[in-house]
Amino acid sequence: MEIEFTYIKDFCSSHDIEESFIFELHEYELIDLGSVNNQQCIFIEELPKVEKMVRLHRDLNINLEGLGAIYHLLDRTIALQNEVQLLKKRLNR
Amino acid sequence: MEFIDYYKVLGIGKKASETDIKKAYRKLARKFHPDLNPNDTEAEKKFKQINEANEVLSDPEKRKKYDQYGKDWQHAEEFEKQKKARQQESGFGGYTYSGGQSADDFSDFFENMFGGGGFRSSRRSARFRGQDFNAELQLNLTDTLTSHKQTLTVNNKKIRITIPAGVEHGQTIKIAGHGGQGVNNGPAGDLYITFNIRNNTAFGRENADLYKSQEIPLTTAVLGGEITIATLSGKVKLKVKPGTANGTKVKLKGKGLPKYKKEGQFGDFFVTYKVKIPTKLNKRQNELFQQLQETNL
Known part of the structure; x- marks a missing residue:
């Protein structure tokens, strides 16, 4: 059985951030949290997103509203990039 | 190895103030941050350059050294002295992007100018926690x-x-x-x-509580009586109240499993009575039931 989660306190201590920031991300519905053994945790599939939010917040001082907007726009950017790739491939056929 | 004009990288003049540097850096970092530019290697490269420029120009001491020797790094004898002296220098602040940090985060120019014993070592030989x-x-x-x-x-x-x-x-x-x-x-x-x-027992389990279904004879259910049941800690005698209905649940307090990390505390043992309806009656039993029926029971 693989461990597919990390406890919030472990994540925060290894990333040197306050636990409250993670809970705020959750309150803003930017990330999903889980619970294992009565302790709140972050599941593996959610980790890249959480780490990205932490970097943007720490590196660029982006607040939670900004992170929400960025996440939405990034989703669109990636979707558009994929679409462009697909169209390019079709053109080259 | 080429000289890097950090002022040019940040798009500022040589006389730029600390505020100007900070402002230019923030503006460019927002534009080229790798997390904001997915799948864009050029942006990542640019971000590293901006980061490097800021590392130097935002630190007054580094900036002074850069301004003094930067352009003439190939020739300046003084620069060599600086190289020796830099060994004691510690890292300085800046962005901490770690999503794709690699060995070429900083240019050769940076390394020659500020060395691997200072800033770089503080990042490169970072202590990493072992794998779980x-x-x-x-x-x-x-x-x-x-x-x-x-x-x-x-x-x-x-x-x-x-x-x-x-x-x-x-x-x-x-x-x-x-x-x-x-x-x-x-x-x-x-x-x-x-x-x-x-679960190698005959009991159901939920947290520290155990569950068991126990058959009781119809007469015991109606008239009451005593039964013996097995728990994990041995056999227990139970009194069955007269008029016990099918499905009645009885709790044996503290006869369940030990509670995790709560020494001396145990869950409960729940017994659910299943009243056994006789299907094969002998002649006498049949007569007695008929007599009971006549009493409108």
Whole structure:
């Protein structure tokens, strides 16, 4: 059985951030949290997103509203990039 | 190795103030941050350049050195002295993007100018925590009644652990420091053990509580009586109240499993009575039931 989660306190201590920031991300519905053994945790599939939010917040001082907007726009950017790739491939056929 | 004009990288003049540098840096960092430019290697490269420029220009001492020797780094004898002196220098602040940091985060120019003994070493030889290990341990439910020690072999290393009484199926415990070794004297990872507990008893289990269905004769249900049932801690005599209905649940307080990490506390044992309806009656029994029926019971 693989461990597919990390406890919030472990994540925060290894990333040197306050636990409250993670809970705020959750309150803003930017990330999903889980619970294992009565302790709140972050599941593996959610980790890249959480780490990205932490970097943007720490590196660029982006607040939670900004992170929400960025996440939405990034989703669109990636979707558009994929679409462009697909169209390019079709053109080259 | 080319000279890098950090002022040009940030798009500022040589006389730019600290505020100007900060402002230019923030503006460009927002534009080229790798997380904001997915799949864009050019942006990532640019971000590293901006980061490097800021590392130098935002630190008055580094900036002074850069302004003094930067352009003439190939010729300045003085620069060599600076190279020797830099060994004691420590890292300086800046962005901490770590999503794709690689060995070429900083230019050769930077390394020659400010060396590997200062800033770079503070990043490159960072201490990393060792990998976490995961293991699964199979136990019988009866093995969880008391705390006991068990020796496990994880990655060819023997580890003696205490298995706490009342540990539950699927529960994971962390053994700190028994994972992979850290890098550059970083702390070791942790060992996570998940328990796979096989219920080798005849009882149902929910947390620390145990459940059992117990058949009782119809006459005992109607008239009351005494029955004996087996629990994990031995046989227990139970009084059945007269008029006990089918499905009645009785709680035997503290006769369940030990509670995890709560010494001396136990769950409860729930017995659900299943009243046994006789299907084969002898002649006498049949007559007696008919007599009962005549009483409009």
